[in-house]
Amino acid sequence: MPEPQTEIDEETVQGFSAELRGEVLRQGDAGYDEARTIWNGMIDKRPALIAQCAGAADVITAVNFARENNHEIAVRGGGHNVAGTAVCDDGIVIDLSAMRAVWVDPRARTARVQGGALWSDVDHETRAHGLATTGGIVSHTGVAGLTLGGGIGWLMRKHGLTVDNLLSADMVTADGEFVRASDDEHSDLFWALRGGGGNFGIVTSFEFALHPVGPTVLAGPVFWPADDTANALRFYRDFVRDAPDELGTVVKFGTIPPLPVAPEELHWRPAVAINACYAGPVEEGESVLRPLREHGTPLLDLVSPEPYVAHQSGTDSTVLHGWHYYWKSTDLPELSDDLIDVFVNHAFSAESPRSYSVLFHLGGAVSRVDNDATAYTGRNAPHNININGVWRPDETEEFADSETAWVRRFLDALEPYREGVYVNFLDADDGTQRVREAYGEHTYRRLAEIKAEYDPDNVFHLNQNIEPTG
Known part of the structure; x- marks a missing residue:
């Protein structure tokens, strides 16, 4: 992909801000320093813009803006992110941390969860119905990061990993397309999302199976x-x-x-x-x-x-x-x-x-x-x-x-x-070889092929990156 642009003129920023329902922050704006901070205090990066998205439409707008203006993209969900890939220097952070809504269907025993939610948000809503699904062992862990990597938690031996309870995911691709992935739609993508990390796009919501637990x-x-x-x-x-x-x-x-x-x-x-x-x-x-x-x-x-x-x-x-x-x-x-x-x-x-x-x-x-x-x-x-x-x-x-x-x-x-x-x-300095170790060659090759289909230019590369085939 071309060398990312780092300069953004005022008129361009104003036009982008007008299209977003959420806020667009730059250095010097109130809230900028808080918005660029994640759980791991070792990470100290200064993006050119932070797009605080209010919904999936904002995410589509932000992806299109970044692509059209050739700006590097980092994606922030709940904001644990020990490796520090949720923020970047000079580029654009597409920030989902305000998107924390959770909707529970107690009869179907399912929950729809927005991409910026924390596990405390999920647990708060599901406990009212005596239900839960496998989440992290710290409640301020982000739902998106945990889920996309697999999902180890207290309930996994009884109910499987978080990915084993994922029923569908709504995602914005690198070309700004909104897709739903499930066993019946984009099944190859659905397979990849269950462990392949943030390589394939920005998940704006997850649908989980719930189980009777406790309370x-x-x-x-x-x-x-x-x-x-x-x-x-x-x-x-x-x-x-x-x-x-x-x-x-x-x-x-x-x-x-x-x-x-x-x-x-x-x-x-x-x-x-x-x-x-x-x-x-x-x-x-x-x-x-x-x-x-x-x-x-x-x-x-x-x-x-x-x-x-x-x-x-x-x-x-x-x-x-x-x-x-x-x-x-x-x-x-x-x-x-x-x-x-x-x-x-x-x-x-x-x-x-x-x-x-x-x-x-x-x-x-x-x-x-x-x-x-x-x-x-x-x-x-x-x-x-x-x-x-x-x-x-x-x-x-x-x-x-x-x-x-x-x-x-x-x-x-x-x-x-x-x-x-x-x-x-994996940490920031683990490198490509450890990413391959995480998947093994067979799974890595399949993930690389799916990456080539949904993100051939490796737009979403600030993650534990899987390079697209070819």
Whole structure:
């Protein structure tokens, strides 16, 4: 594609603004700095324009404007975006973050969700009907980003990944065409959207299948001292091997955050936590989780009946907007003793008390979907790990170098066990080879062919990019 233009004259901006129902922001405008800021405070980019879209018509207008004037496009949904591709320098950000409406059909058990919504928006509407679908483990995660990459969450072992619950998607293509993708319409595109990321266009709304969940679930973490990590992981390996689909678990290695539910003497203490959510009757969950709660001598047991939506947002305050996040990830096999030793040797060697790693247990319904059914390709992996270096902006000088080095060392130590990678956990510096690793050559080639059909000029390249065939 031609070299993008970076200069935009006043008359052109005014004409564009007049066509949009939403706002168009430039440097110096009130709200510009807030609008260019995303969750990861490491990202500091200054677009020439930010088009704050109010609906699908605005998205079409913005895409056409950018194409006709040869401006680079970044697409912002909910705004987590650790890799920083949701904003750009000099180009145009097509910002969907004001498009957060959710419509629930309780009889059909479906929800239509706009492309800028957060999972808290979805959970708020669906809980009124005792329904939910698989969302992220942090409620301020954006629906679009999570869905388009696959969708790991508490309910995945029972109800599948987020993409397994996607029924249709409305999308604006690179040439400004509005299309609906489903099993019956643009089925090739629908396949690609379920794991292929933002490569094919801008999704303005999603339609999801919903399931009865809760509204009360048995959920929460159990903490053990960091010194007990080896014993905790050996127990965990056996505990989850035959776990029912209703049980979702995430192991966290880090410190106990200074939350009101934790005694003050435990604040910032290094610990391993097994966080659980039982998506079934509470009384059944009590029996299933009893061995976990009785293992060893826990520092803290916070498992209790609670609203599903409360558990969904339970860790929100430990991953705040504006902090700096640097992460790496890989899929992993079952936890052998040698692999457990890697965790013991590396998981607690970070210097920042805010840094952590999380180990997801997959399987269940995730693994029972055919690997070719969607573009998400990690269905055979038992686990996925996300290694996350974290520090506040005022701690950059103290921690930036140490935490990025720790993340890389930990990933390097896992090299003998790596089985792939979850595309949503790729960082800005992971590069093309890791994108190919996320999909494997067969799926990547098919995605590249579909990319060539819907975006042959690679207009949407600020993402974990799949280059179009030819």
